[in-house]
Amino acid sequence: MTSTPVHARGFASDNYSGIHPEVLAAITAANVDHEPAYGADSVTERLRGVFAGHFGKRVEVFPVFNGTGANVTALQSMLPRWGAVIAASTAHVNSDEGGAPEKVGGIKLLTIPTPDGKLTPELIDTEAWGWGDEHRAQPLVVAITQSSELGTLYSPAEIRAIADHVHERGMLLYMDGARISNAAAALDLPLHAFTTDVGVDVVSVGGTKNGALAAEAIVVLTDSASVGLHYLRKMNMQLASKMRFVSAQLIALYEADLFLRNARHANAMAARLRRGLEEAIAAGSIRGVGFTQQTQANGIFATLPAGAADRVRESFRFYDWDASVGEVRWVCSFDTTESDIDTLIEAIARATNA
Missing domain, CATH: 3.40.640.10 (Type I PLP-dependent aspartate aminotransferase-like (Major domain))
Structure with missing residues (x-):
């Protein structure tokens, strides 16, 4: 059996990233x-x-x-x-x-x-x-x-x-x-x-x-x-x-300043993800998603509708934070790209409208 390919940029942890x-x-x-x-x-x-x-x-x-x-x-x-x-x-x-x-x-x-x-x-x-x-x-x-x-x-x-x-x-x-x-x-x-x-x-x-x-x-x-x-x-x-x-x-x-350059980029990608999700929620293209914490650094905590997290995980790796309430965590890294963020948002949109 062939395993489902997973997107190269994981959002489970910034430990997933490589060496700069x-x-x-x-x-x-x-x-x-x-x-x-x-x-x-x-x-x-x-x-x-x-x-x-x-x-x-x-x-x-x-x-x-x-x-x-x-x-x-x-x-x-x-x-x-x-x-x-x-x-x-x-x-x-x-x-x-x-x-x-x-x-x-x-x-x-x-x-x-x-x-x-x-x-x-x-x-x-x-x-x-x-x-x-x-x-x-x-x-x-x-x-x-x-x-x-x-x-x-x-x-x-x-x-x-x-x-x-x-x-x-x-x-x-x-x-x-x-x-x-x-x-x-x-x-x-x-x-x-x-x-x-x-x-x-x-x-x-x-x-x-x-x-x-x-x-x-x-x-x-x-x-x-x-x-x-x-x-x-x-x-x-x-x-x-x-x-x-x-x-x-x-x-x-x-x-x-490498520590700052890397961290600023990771933080900026998290902000882009949060902003993109909020805009999609407001537009109605993403449904049933909420946020449980402020996004102040490089992590986003959100709740997804039942079953949606597993559908998104067909393409991206990330962790459940509190599965009892559908809470997940997405973490951005120094090598996360804008394309990674946009593709993840698209996957969340598909999963919440399935």
Whole structure:
């Protein structure tokens, strides 16, 4: 039996995209001669300077392989064994990491339902209690995601309010920045403006979803916010022996403006998809489609009529988000084209009118 062909540009995740040619070229350029291993190389030293330019001169940089490794390792370094992390219930650390924070990191997660994937000081207070109670895991870190798993953004003011609230209670603030480039592009702000400048203590900086092969980094922004990362990175199998090839990818993205160029394009394609669907809905050529979240970065969340998602999936890959209500997620990437968007809209129109 011949399988149904699926369109080459998937909308399931920005992880589906390939390696950006400039990143691939950077890997090749680093592939000369011998360099010291485990981060003592000249490429990784150069990366430290690049990230110092984005986040501040006093930052510490720890390249790792993937986002789960970055989250688990960073959070471990911010907590004692009795500590817990407050996060949105939709947070990647809770819903998409196979229990790694608990099973590998030994971290208790205190999760909070949110309508838009974002925490607020008021929501945080529903779990920020019980300090000194030996029967309760101690809430000592709050984790937020920028942009969130629902494609929404925190403004710098919102992050500052959370940071102040958290710090007043003796807690630390961690930012999962798997899609931090999309946030920077959408906010039109430098990275430090919504991290270092507003009180974030530790941030993961994503690369893989924005054109890298396997490259993320943990960046420590404030003194004493993190302990033992040199050891934890190795223990968690995130220490690259040939680290220059991880660092080279991040340099290619962040030394100039490639991270913004890629993210701006992905965001623009998401905006085009949202706009095109809204226009088709208004014109009556698409029926029964609604939106469940704002489209602020590169993800679109929508509901489709019964059976329509499977009909669209005959041509395009994408995920159900909440199948019980027909909610799906479409994610655009640095290599999504206008033609991809227009063809997807046409497929949705056919599926909703079948």
